Amino acid sequence: MLKKVLTWLAIAFVVFYVIQRPEDAAGIVRSAGGALSDAAGSLSSFVESLI
Secondary structure (H helix, E strand, C coil): CCHHHHHHHHHHHHHHHHHHHHHHHHHHHHHHHHHHHHHHHHHHHHHHHHH
């Protein structure tokens, strides 16, 4: 039950943040995407070096 309440609170906070500060929210998503892209590139380089 507590997990469900915390999940809904987190979703509500994200929606509130996106509505109140859309530019900041977009910046966070952009930086997270960049971090995932960098991690994928590093993993790709590692796998290539094994071959």
